[in-house]
Amino acid sequence: MEFKRVVVTGLGALTPIGNTVSEYWNSLINGVSGAAFIKSFDVEKFKTKFACEVKGFDAEGFLGRKEARKLDPFVQYALFSTEEAVKDAGLDFEKLDTSRIGVIWGSGIGGLKTFLDEVVNFAKGDGTPKFNPFFIPKMIADIAPGHISIKYGLRGPNFTTVSACASSNNSLIDAFNYLRLGKANMFITGGSEAIINEAGIGGFNAMHALSTRNDDPATASRPFDLDRDGFVAGEGAGTIILEELGHALKRGAKIYAEMVGGGMSADAYHMTAPHPEGLGASLVMKAALEDAGLTPADIDYVNVHGTSTPIGDPQEVKAITDAFGDRIYDINISSTKSMTGHLLGAAGAVEAIASILAIQNDIIPPTINHFTDDPAFDPKINFTFNKAQKRVVNVAQSNGFGFGGHNASVIFKKYQQ
Amino acid sequence: MSDIASRVKAIIVEKLGVDESEVTPEASFTNDLGADSLDTVELIMEFEKEFNVAIPDDQAETIGTVGQAVAYLEKNVKA
Numbered sequence A: 001m002e003f004k005r006v007v008v009t010g011l012g013a014l015t016p017i018g019n020t021v022s023e024y025w026n027s028l029i030n031g032v033s034g035a036a037f038i039k040s041f042d043v044e045k046f047k048t049k050f051a052c053e054v055k056g057f058d059a060e061g062f063l064g065r066k067e068a069r070k071l072d073p074f075v076q077y078a079l080f081s082t083e084e085a086v087k088d089a090g091l092d093f094e095k096l097d098t099s100r101i102g103v104i105w106g107s108g109i110g111g112l113k114t115f116l117d118e119v120v121n122f123a124k125g126d127g128t129p130k131f132n133p134f135f136i137p138k139m140i141a142d143i144a145p146g147h148i149s150i151k152y153g154l155r156g157p158n159f160t161t162v163s164a165c166a167s168s169n170n171s172l173i174d175a176f177n178y179l180r181l182g183k184a185n186m187f188i189t190g191g192s193e194a195i196i197n198e199a200g201i202g203g204f205n206a207m208h209a210l211s212t213r214n215d216d217p218a219t220a221s222r223p224f225d226l227d228r229d230g231f232v233a234g235e236g237a238g239t240i241i242l243e244e245l246g247h248a249l250k251r252g253a254k255i256y257a258e259m260v261g262g263g264m265s266a267d268a269y270h271m272t273a274p275h276p277e278g279l280g281a282s283l284v285m286k287a288a289l290e291d292a293g294l295t296p297a298d299i300d301y302v303n304v305h306g307t308s309t310p311i312g313d314p315q316e317v318k319a320i321t322d323a324f325g326d327r328i329y330d331i332n333i334s335s336t337k338s339m340t341g342h343l344l345g346a347a348g349a350v351e352a353i354a355s356i357l358a359i360q361n362d363i364i365p366p367t368i369n370h371f372t373d374d375p376a377f378d379p380k381i382n383f384t385f386n387k388a389q390k391r392v393v394n395v396a397q398s399n400g401f402g403f404g405g406h407n408a409s410v411i412f413k414k415y416q417q
Numbered sequence B: 001m002s003d004i005a006s007r008v009k010a011i012i013v014e015k016l017g018v019d020e021s022e023v024t025p026e027a028s029f030t031n032d033l034g035a036d037s038l039d040t041v042e043l044i045m046e047f048e049k050e051f052n053v054a055i056p057d058d059q060a061e062t063i064g065t066v067g068q069a070v071a072y073l074e075k076n077v078k079a
Helices: A021-029 A059-063 A065-069 A073-088 A112-124 A135-139 A143-152 A167-180 A198-206 A245-250 A279-292 A312-329 A344-361 B003-016 B037-051 B066-076
Strands: A006-014 A101-106 A158-161 A186-193 A236-244 A257-266 A301-303 A332-334 A395-402 A406-413
Touching (some): A006 A021, A006 A073, A006 A167, A006 A245, A006 A344, A021 A344, A059 A073, A065 B003, A073 A143, A073 A186, A101 A143, A101 A167, A101 A344, A112 A135, A112 A198, A135 A143, A143 A158, A143 A186, A158 A167, A167 A186, A167 A236, A167 A257, A167 A344, A167 A395, A186 A344, A236 A344, A279 A395, A279 A406, A312 A395, A344 A395, A344 A406, B003 B037, B003 B066, B037 B066
Parallel strands (some): A101 A158, A101 A186, A301 A332, A301 A395
Antiparallel strands (some): A006 A236, A006 A257, A257 A406, A395 A406
């Protein structure tokens, strides 16, 4: 059986550096940091007082007061970026077979804010369980694709992938595979996350995972810099419309790029620490290349997981070195988390968008905030430090690694007939 | 309008996102004001909180309109 080809026909983004795809891309190529002191709660007693928050998002204006109240921010974000993508793809669902259009969404945690609010409310009481009836349906991680399907009447496959910071890479791969197999015509896919609240920041702080550079938030996310001290929490959503090529051509869709491969692996090593030699990360990059029928020589750009943690960044460089051999000196590597912060379950989605737009525009977005070389890294490797670089990008690979040791990597290619 | 009726109305406007003029005594939460089963449960909980009463489930099931809510609360809330 021959696989069908899968193309990207619509994009939507709500990020800490732009609330639309074009704003996001402009910020990416101009090296804009999305980090600032946290506005959504009182950070006085927190070790980390900053994050990459979404700015100027008006949930009630977008959804109406009644609807906004029933949705956790991670769902509000999902609906917002999806509206942009649906418009961008020129979709008129009344003219399409909606039983063959699905939604596969990624979220690492789901409605953490809802969980926090409801449990705090319970703890303040006398032990009587007075939980809000919306508590569970607001919180569960699968409710985002549920709401997307309800809004647009989409009756194809519908679920959420949960693999921490690899979640939306997994959603892309699942959607890609069902389309290749001919199980559907189109998927709304991507991911969203909204964990910038007391529980999210406090929880990641307890793990010593977050940067504590409170005197200079804008430069705190500095992947591959000698003085990197942890990741910067981000939030938002990215939506990617994946479509079977024949279906896209028939409706005259605009095609951004082709999705050509996806790889998955596990570290099988530790709950949160990556394998020190990058074993799982190397395996996943090789698996994605093999799936795409490509070799390292075909890759021009790797949008790395690169979270700016002391132990995460080196293992990924080891993995790329292992997977790519000498080709590592010819590719561009960048971590757009230097600008967006780490969107966790939405990271794969917004970084896939960055990779797709790098292919479309032949520009590599930079790894900003580079001050001091880390002697651990070969100086001949091009990390695209501080400034965007022009180069023809035929193929881009995007990595995502999650707590639990989940790894997922996706590959996009310039579309050719 | 009694104090209880105006507080009930304010809760309904807030939770169901409806216009004040729609909140008539005859208005049914589900048929007229767009509430689903979860909204109805939430409304009852809000009444309990606002008026500091416990409304047992079998009583809650008899409250389907604005007027029924006001009547129940006027009878059961200690002034």
